[in-house]
Amino acid sequence: xxxxxxxxxRYEHSRWSAEDNRSxxxxxxxxxxxxxxxxxPDPHAFLDRFAEETVASSxxxxxxxxxxxxxxEPGAEGQVLTFSSAVESPWPENNVVWGRYFPALxxxxxxIVLPQWNAGWESQMGVCRWLNRLGLSVxxxxxxxxxxxxxxxxxxxxYLVGPNIGLTLQANRQAITDxxxxxxxxxxxxxxxxxxxxxxxxxxxxxxxxxxxxxxRAGAYLHVSTYFGEVVRTxxxxxxxxxxxxxxxxxxxxxxxxxxxxxYPYVDRLGDSGQKLLMIMGRYDPTFWPEFTxxxxxxIQSTGADLEILRLPCGHYSxxxxxxxxxxxxxxxxxxxxRLL
Numbered sequence: 127x128x129x130x131x132x133x134x135x136r137y138e139h140s141r142w143s144a145e146d147n148r149s150x151x152x153x154x155x156x157x158x159x160x161x162x163x164x165x166x167p168d169p170h171a172f173l174d175r176f177a178e179e180t181v182a183s184s185x186x187x188x189x190x191x192x193x194x195x196x197x198x199e200p201g202a203e204g205q206v207l208t209f210s211s212a213v214e215s216p217w218p219e220n221n222v223v224w225g226r227y228f229p230a231l232x233x234x235x236x237x238i239v240l241p242q243w244n245a246g247w248e249s250q251m252g253v254c255r256w257l258n259r260l261g262l263s264v265x266x267x268x269x270x271x272x273x274x275x276x277x278x279x280x281x282x283x284x285y286l287v288g289p290n291i292g293l294t295l296q297a298n299r300q301a302i303t304d305x306x307x308x309x310x311x312x313x314x315x316x317x318x319x320x321x322x323x324x325x326x327x328x329x330x331x332x333x334x335x336x337x338x339x340x341x342x343r344a345g346a347y348l349h350v351s352t353y354f355g356e357v358v359r360t361x362x363x364x365x366x367x368x369x370x371x372x373x374x375x376x377x378x379x380x381x382x383x384x385x386x387x388x389x390y391p392y393v394d395r396l397g398d399s400g401q402k403l404l405m406i407m408g409r410y411d412p413t414f415w416p417e418f419t420x421x422x423x424x425x426i427q428s429t430g431a432d433l434e435i436l437r438l439p440c441g442h443y444s445x446x447x448x449x450x451x452x453x454x455x456x457x458x459x460x461x462x463x464x465r466l467l
Contacts, residue, residue, distance in 0.1 A: 134410045134441050141443040142362055142412075147282055153370040156292025159215075173291065173383040180386040187386065188338050190303035192310035193223075204228045204254070207265065212307055213300035220275045223304045224268040228258050235319035235466035236263040236312050238305055240328030243363075244282045247273045253323065256455055260463040263317065265308055269328070270300045287327065287358065289370045291383055298331065298354070298387035305335045309342070319343055319466045323458060326414070326442070330354065330389055336401055337392035344402040344465035346458035349411065349442060351418045352390040352425075355380035361413040363442065390422060397429030402465045406436045406445075406454050413442040434461065 127135075155169040166172050180187050193209030200206070207225040214221055226247075237257055241249045247268070254264045268275055271284035286297045309320055321344040324332030329347040336342045351357050358364045359377055371380065385391050396403065403426070407419045426433050436457050440450040 130439065131410050134439070134444055135412065138362070138410070138412050138441040138443050148366050149280075149282075150366045150370060151288055151290070153374050154290035154293065156290040156294070156296075159290075159292040159296040162292070170379065173379075177382050177385050181391045184386065184392065185338060187299060188302050188306065188334070190306040190310070192314055193307050196311050198227065201226060203251070207308075207311070209307060209311065211270075211300055212303040213296065215270070215296065215300065217271075217277050220271055220277060220300075222275065223307070224274045225308065226254070226266045228254050228264040228266075230258055230261050230263045233261055233263050233467070234317055235261070235321070236265060236317040237321040237323055237462055237466070238308055238312075238332075239264055239266040240301075240305065240322065240324040240332050241266070241269065241272075242326035242328055243269075243287055244284070245269065245272060245328075250325070253455070256459050257323075257462065260459055261467055262321075262462060263312075265312065267304060267308055269331075270297045270304070287364060287367055289367055291371075291375070291380075294354075295384065295387055301331045302334050302338075302387075305331060306339055309335075309339060313341065321345060321462050321466050323348075323462065325349060330387075333389040334387070334392060336403070337389070337395040337399075340399065340401075342401060344404075344462055346404045346406070346462055348406045348445060348454060348458070349414045349419075350389070350405045350407060350422050351414045352422050353381045353388040353418075354384040355382075355388070356418055357414060358384075360415055360418075363413045390425065393422075393425045393431075394429055396426060396431040399431070401432065402461075403431060403433045404436070404458055404461045405433065406438065406458065408438055408440040408442060408445050408450075410439065410441045 158164040190212040196209040204226040207227050211221045211223050257264045271286050320341050322332040323346045325348040329349050336345045359368050438450050
């Protein structure tokens with residue numbers, strides 16, 4: 127390990143350790159959130175069957191039509207969009223999708239921006255302004271259980287990524303169907319050249335949407351991995367999520383159980399889709415381990431998909447700091463502009 131890598135890893139650890147408001151929740155099977163009984167006698171068998179069948183029928187599981195109750199109102203910056211989620215969780219406040227809409231004058235191209243885990247209302251605003259300057263309309267969506275969709279009393283470490291297996295499956299399905307509803311809303315406003323941009327978990331959501339929705343012509347994905355379970359199990363920022371789980375499920379089991387909300391099982395769909403992909407990674411990322419990222423790259427390239435890769439000498443947190451943020455921003459900005467305009 128060279129001195130530059132050590133410096134980046136020290137910075138990553140310092141950012142992680144400065145977040146002192148994490149909460150470790152109890153493990154739960156959560157089968158009631160995915161159509162099963164809460165007290166199933168063999169949750170392992172149920173989840174194995176559920177995961178296999180859901181991946182095989184993912185078009186149906188991720189299906190979502192246009193929202194019928196979309197409302198667009200003025201905001202302090204941009205316009206505020208709301209509509210009902212296609213997936214109904216037990217918390218009404220989470221079932222309203224919130225977005226910030228930034229139309230570019232005369233543009234028929236739009237990008238949906240999906241932030242990282244624990245992102246707030248103001249997160250990724252610089253990205254939205256940058257894409258606007260390039261002539262792209264932007265719709266930034268709030269993820270399930272985040273910000274205005276948050277459950278009362280939960281400041282962070284929300285249900286989108288947690289030790290309840292079924293609830294995490296439901297929450298990520300909700301995120302994916304929310305994006306597909308937003309795509310239909312944009313189409314209804316006349317946009318015909320659509321793209322997605324996601325960071326961290328937003329990247330995973332964007333990748334799955336791309337694989338299931340041919341309306342997405344181009345996508346940029348910041349931090350990429352294979353399986354949801356691998357990231358939670360090995361990542362520095364999710365150690366407290368995996369800790370209460372490891373007494374109940376093995377590494378291989380959680381990889382299978384969370385396969386429906388992982389990008390890797392859907393990679394073959396990208397091969398002949400004609401969609402343009404840009405994936406950006408940090409070589410020293412302690413959350414999305416580079417070996418999983420490289421495995422994902424190799425799998426996508428084996429399908430013949432149109433993939434561009436940017437490998438930066440940074441980590442997870444440090445990608446949002448100069449000079450790496452500028453390098454990534456310039457690359458994905460011009461990439462999306464050139465593929466969509």
